[in-house]
Amino acid sequence: MSRKQEVVKGNFVKYDAVxxxxxxAGEGAAMKLTKSGKKVAVVDMREQLGGNCTHVGTIPSKALRQTVSSIMRYQRDPMFQKVGEWRAFTMKQVLTHAHRVIQKxxxxxxxxxxxxxxxIFYGRAYIQDQHSVVVFTPEGSKETLVFKELVIATGSRPYHPQGLDFNHPRVFDSDTILDLDYTIRKIIIYGAGVIGCEYASIFIGLNHKVDLINTQSVLLSYLDDEISDALSYHLRDQGVLIRHHEQIDHLDTFDDHVVLHxxxxxxxxxxxILWCNGRSGNxxxxxxxxxxxTPNSRGQLTVNERYQTNVEHIYAAGDVVGWPSLASAAYDQGRCAGSNIGGEENVKPVTDIPTGIYTIPEISCFGKTEQQLTEEKVPYEVGQSSFRHLARAQITGDTVGELKILFHRDTLEILGIHCFGNNASxxxxxxxxxxxxxxNSVKYFVETTFNYPTMAEAYRVAALNGLNRLF
Structure with a gap:
């Protein structure tokens, strides 16, 4: 007898948590709850596990990025330039590796x-009342799950504004772009947030012309200014045309091209055209x-520090609650929700989150930026290490980038770390x-022996650079 059959009472199934x-986020919550001794069920729309992250988000896009990065490395290495001529790839051809990763x-x-x-129940979930969910299966049947606690971790999808025909074969969002199956020479990317910048570096790496439309005045304004400037310079150096402070008026679509007004x-x-301007909660x-x-205008739910909605026994985590909309944070948010449901005390909400942006090369940061510290009038100093001076970067050819350490002049406490370059994340x-x-002290990096040659050595170089500024 299966576990499902064991818990069936009448024509519904009882669980401690659904x-x-x-x-x-869903996996993090489910695993934490079951480890706490709870009887748990998970409902998902897809017929395979992993959610949007695995099937159309983080995994395929990062696998795609890795393949393109390898192509770019091959192209710039003089040892291999004589082996063969550049050839055009369609997205589906480049995604062959990604599909294998997804299945694994x-x-x-x-x-x-x-x-x-x-x-696991596969199908569409509908919350029937305060303690039951109906699951409509792909086969047309339905099952009712009764729960004590509910966790909503349904994720998000690309935002679709009115007036754009996303059914047109030349209009894509960040999910459907993975199905691009014809060769293109030029693409418009509307929206220069994280996803837009990542795809700009991917398409320019595939030797396409890219127009990146930014509705703001700078790229990724929440980054440290120097890192944002470095990304802008590098994208332009690769051939991306960045257009700041622009807004769409309308889009004309044709059989063989589009025209953005x-x-x-x-x-x-x-x-x-690839639309990358925002996401909506599912x-x-x-x-x-x-x-x-009642969700907000973007379909997102409001939660407290316990990841609890305004309904006491219903929790939410992941992209469906908005910020920071990162897979890493979503998993921890789900675990926090599960911990709170399980009755654990002093559960800390997810706050200290490293930023990881998978452009080519990557960006990652943790802590305060220079502009934040300046506004707060904190006496800080800067230590820098340029990758082009590191032996390991010279060996691999990944010499673009830098590591920057921000630390307090008096206490030497590290206040922020910002990295632009290969393997930054x-x-x-x-x-x-x-x-x-x-x-916490910047002196750790000068008093600790690092393997040589490594990229981690950048910390020692940056720390010495910063400490030398104090004298």
Missing amino acids: VLGAGP QVETHTRFYDRNRID LQSGKKIKADA TDGLGLENVGL EIIHIGQAIMQNAN
């Missing part, structure tokens, strides 16, 4: 759920009105660990 969504991820997550005896009067013609059709929950965690240590 989790809607099998992405990072699905298999891994499936083992996690099986090992922890968590019941901007409110400034500019007209831009390209083979396709809350429509969930039946939230039946439990007294890995390098950042060394600094993060020291910053969150009770003995």
Whole structure:
């Protein structure tokens, strides 16, 4: 007899907790709850586990980025330039590796759920009342799940403004761009947030012309100014045309091209357009009105520090609650929600989050920026290490980038770390660990021996550079 059959009472199934969504937030909540001895079920729209993160978000886009990065490295290495001529790739050809990674991820997550005896229901969830969810299966049947606690972790999807025909074969969002199956020469990317910048570096790496339309005055304004400037310079150096302070007026679509009309009067013609301007929470059709929950205009739910909505026994985590909309944070948010449901005390909300932006090369940061410290009138100093001076970067050819350490002039406490360059999202965690240590001090990096040659050596170089400014 299966576990599902064991808990059936009449024509419904009873659980301590039901989790809607099998992405990072849902998985984090489900695993934490089952480890606490709770009887847990997960409901997901897809027929495979992993959520949007695995199937159309983080995993495929980062696998795509890795393939493009490898192509770019091959192109710039003089040893291999004589081997063969450049050839054009379609997105589907480049994504071959990504599909293998996706399947491996699905298999891994499936083992996690099986090992922890968590019941999975595939289908559309509808919250019927305060303590029951109806699951409409792809086969046309329905099952009713009764719960004590509910976690909404349904994720998000690309925002679709009115007036754009996303069914047109030349109009894409960040999910559907992965299905691009014809060769293009030029693409318009509307929206220069994280996703827009990542895809700009990917498409320019595939030797396409890219117009990046930024509705703001600078790229990723929340970054340290120097890092934002470095990204802008590098994208332009690669050939990306960045247009700041622009807004769409309308879009004309044709069989073989699109024309974007901007409110400034500019007209831009390209083979396709990729819309990357915002995301919406997946809350429509969930039946939230039946439990007294109302999402905001972007479909997002408001939660407190316990990840609890204004309905006491209903929690939410991940992209559906908005900031920071990162897979890493979503998993931890889900675990926090599960911990609070399980009755744990002093559960800290997810706040100290490293930024990871997978442009080519990457960007990652943790802590305060120079502009923040200046506004707060904190006496700080700067230590810098340029990658072009590091032996390991010279060996690999990844000489673009820098590591910057911001630290207090008097206490030597590290206040912020900012990295632009290959493997930045890995390098950042060394600094993060020291910053969150009770003995946080920039002196750690000059009193510790690093392997040579490594990219981690950048910390020692930057620390020495900064300390030398004090005397």
